[in-house]
Amino acid sequence: xxxxxxxxxxxxxxxxxxxxxxxxxxxxxxxxxxxxxxxxxxxxxxxxxxxxxxxxxxxxxxxxxxxxxxxxxxxxxxxxxxxxxxxxxxxxxxxxxxxxxxxxxxxxxxxxxxxxxxxxxxxxxxxxxxxxxxxxxxxxxxxxxxxxxxxxxxxxxxxxxxxxxxxxxxxxxxxxxxxxxxxxxxxxxxxxxxxxxxxxxxxxxxxxxxxxxxxxxxxxxxxxxxxxxxxxxxxxxxxxxxxxxxxxxxxxxxxxxxxxxxxxxxxxxxxxxxxxxxxxx
Amino acid sequence: xxxxxxxxxxxxxxxxxxxxxxxxxxxxxxxxxxxxxxxxxxxxxxxxxxxxxxxxxxxxxxxxxxxxxxxxxxxxxxxxxxxxxxxxxxxxxxxxxxxxxxxxxxxxxxxxxxxxxxxxxxxxxxxxxxxxxxxxxxxxxxxxxxxxxxxxxxxxxxxxxxxxxxxxxxxxxxxxxxxxxxxxxxxxxxxxxxxxxxxxxxxxxxxxxxxxxxxxxxxxxxxxxxxxxxxxxxxxxxxxxxxxxxxxxxxxxxxxxxxxxxxxxxxxxxxxxxxxxxxxxxxxxxxxxxxxxxxxxxxxxxxxxxxxxxxxxxxxxxxxxxxxxxxxx
Numbered sequence: 001x002x003x004x005x006x007x008x009x010x011x012x013x014x015x016x017x018x019x020x021x022x023x024x025x026x027x028x029x030x031x032x033x034x035x036x037x038x039x040x041x042x043x044x045x046x047x048x049x050x051x052x053x054x055x056x057x058x059x060x061x062x063x064x065x066x067x068x069x070x071x072x073x074x075x076x077x078x079x080x081x082x083x084x085x086x087x088x089x090x091x092x093x094x095x096x097x098x099x100x101x102x103x104x105x106x107x108x109x110x111x112x113x114x115x116x117x118x119x120x121x122x123x124x125x126x127x128x129x130x131x132x133x134x135x136x137x138x139x140x141x142x143x144x145x146x147x148x149x150x151x152x153x154x155x156x157x158x159x160x161x162x163x164x165x166x167x168x169x170x171x172x173x174x175x176x177x178x179x180x181x182x183x184x185x186x187x188x189x190x191x192x193x194x195x196x197x198x199x200x201x202x203x204x205x206x207x208x209x210x211x212x213x214x215x216x217x218x219x220x221x222x223x224x225x226x227x228x229x230x231x232x233x234x235x236x237x238x239x240x241x242x243x244x245x246x247x248x249x250x251x252x253x254x255x256x257x258x259x260x261x262x263x264x265x266x267x268x269x270x271x272x273x274x275x276x277x278x279x280x281x
Numbered sequence: 282x283x284x285x286x287x288x289x290x291x292x293x294x295x296x297x298x299x300x301x302x303x304x305x306x307x308x309x310x311x312x313x314x315x316x317x318x319x320x321x322x323x324x325x326x327x328x329x330x331x332x333x334x335x336x337x338x339x340x341x342x343x344x345x346x347x348x349x350x351x352x353x354x355x356x357x358x359x360x361x362x363x364x365x366x367x368x369x370x371x372x373x374x375x376x377x378x379x380x381x382x383x384x385x386x387x388x389x390x391x392x393x394x395x396x397x398x399x400x401x402x403x404x405x406x407x408x409x410x411x412x413x414x415x416x417x418x419x420x421x422x423x424x425x426x427x428x429x430x431x432x433x434x435x436x437x438x439x440x441x442x443x444x445x446x447x448x449x450x451x452x453x454x455x456x457x458x459x460x461x462x463x464x465x466x467x468x469x470x471x472x473x474x475x476x477x478x479x480x481x482x483x484x485x486x487x488x489x490x491x492x493x494x495x496x497x498x499x500x501x502x503x504x505x506x507x508x509x510x511x512x513x514x515x516x517x518x519x520x521x522x523x524x525x526x527x528x529x530x531x532x533x534x535x536x537x538x539x540x541x542x543x544x545x546x547x548x549x550x551x552x553x554x555x556x557x558x559x560x561x562x563x564x565x566x567x568x569x570x571x572x573x574x575x576x577x578x579x580x581x582x583x584x585x586x587x588x589x590x591x592x593x594x595x596x597x598x599x600x601x602x603x604x605x606x607x608x609x610x
């Protein structure tokens with residue numbers, strides 16, 4: 001039985017679904033990236049798995065158990081979520097923010113934080129390299145630091161599954177690598193099952209064990225990165241001409257952008273508007 | 282100074298000043314007593330001032346303290362609820378609803394009372410609840426209720442109620458003087474029964490808020506994150522909204538609209554002890570009580586023998602302090 005099974009998931013913000021017919025599975029120590037154009041439903045999928053959206057149909061199972069029948073605090077024992085970086089309103093410190101992961105993971109809200117609780121928080125701070133920042137306020141940090149704090153909070157939640165919504169956005173090259181190396185380490189050393197929504201294909205290819213491409217809210221392709229990534233596929237999904245080269249050190253394909261493909265949609269629109277002008281006699 | 286020592290110092294300051302505030306409230310007034318006489322009548326239960334102290338000044342001081350605590354607690358709850366440090370207890374229309382009910386019942390001239398609440402208080406309380414309830418139901422009809430839609434509906438409904446209040450006052454100008462009590466707030470009619478009533482609201486209200494204070498911390502991260510961290514967000518939001526509404530409505534119905542307490546007290550307390558709601562709720566309640574106790578003391582002494590509306594004092598002290606706080610950083 002798989003750790004996480006998503007079956008025929010359909011979800012959206014109102015009666016029109018943003019994603020539909022999505023099925024996928026995740027095993028411990030598996031690292032899956034969901035890729036696709038803007039608006040293809042990557043973030044929606046990450047949220048729908050946790051039933052964070054007003055309309056969600058289909059099934060999400062953890063070891064065969066229906067996740068949607070569980071209470072929020074029970075779901076929090078299975079899934080940890082790293083949202084996109086946001087501007088904090090109240091000025092909590094880094095350590096306070098990370099410790100919030102333990103609120104609903106403790107046996108009682110009246111007992112003081114045990115040393116094991118404290119250890120989990122400290123370990124998460126160390127793993128993500130933000131321990132030195134622990135007394136700083138969240139709004140004093142850079143985007144990259146904030147992103148790592150959010151990952152630290154998800155780690156402190158101590159769950160088998162990590163869900164991340166575009167963890168590389170807002171980050172420079174250095175931080176992008178740091179975050180993905182950290183995720184890789186968690187996958188290998190802590191057996192975490194990781195699902196990321198990622199728009200940076202080169203990062204996804206280099207670090208993930210499997211890719212799923214979404215287009216218009218449906219799965220368009222899936223497979224191992226080395227086998228799946230083809231120029232034809234990128235053209236179909238993103239509508240751009242690219243050249244794939246093999247990275248000399250990893251042997252994995254990398255994308256170099258050439259130009260935009262002719263968009264059939266644009267031509268059809270032009271036809272509808274009847275923009276073709278008859279030559280005058 | 283470490284955070285812990287700072288908090289302890291702040292707590293001690295609040296308690297000492299509150300004690301001092303209560304002593305001054307018992308001593309000062311149109312009938313003057315000396316400190317010796319004051320303590321003699323407190324400890325012996327006799328003396329010519331005993332009645333005045335026990336049945337006029339003490340209930341008034343207790344009521345002012347409790348209303349201050351209720352307003353500051355409601356403000357702290359709503360600022361967390363809306364993730365906006367500029368929210369106040371009256372933002373959803375509790376005050377406009379109450380004053381509409383109060384002015385309306387003044388014009389009807391009803392003379393019933395229940396549990397220490399006059400007809401005006403009762404009707405003010407009910408109209409306040411009805412207005413906030415309506416605001417909530419209207420904004421909940423939207424499938425994806427947001428804090429913003431609730432906030433805007435509240436502001437609009439409050440404006441409508443204020444317009445109706447103004448219309449009633451315009452039609453019957455003779456009721457204006459009595460209405461000022463509601464519009465600016467006063468403790469001049471304080472009785473023990475009102476104080477007990479408010480205690481019965483504030484104490485359980487604070488306990489519930491304290492129990493859910495971790496959830497309020499999670500809410501400040503955003504609803505989705507709060508839920509993914511295990512908080513039953515919908516239920517928590519409903520309870521907090523109900524709490525804040527009850528605290529604000531009861532306060533307004535016994536003392537009228539006292540502005541600024543619910544806005545600046547939680548805000549100032551947050552600047553001193555940090556944003557953690559597990560401490561913010563209790564510290565705000567204590568600081569709010571102290572602030573209103575002292576404000577009422579000023580309101581009834583500076584212009585003696587006549588009284589200023591206490592809302593004038595809270596705004597006169599609160600507004601400059603608030604502007605200072607905002608521009609300090």
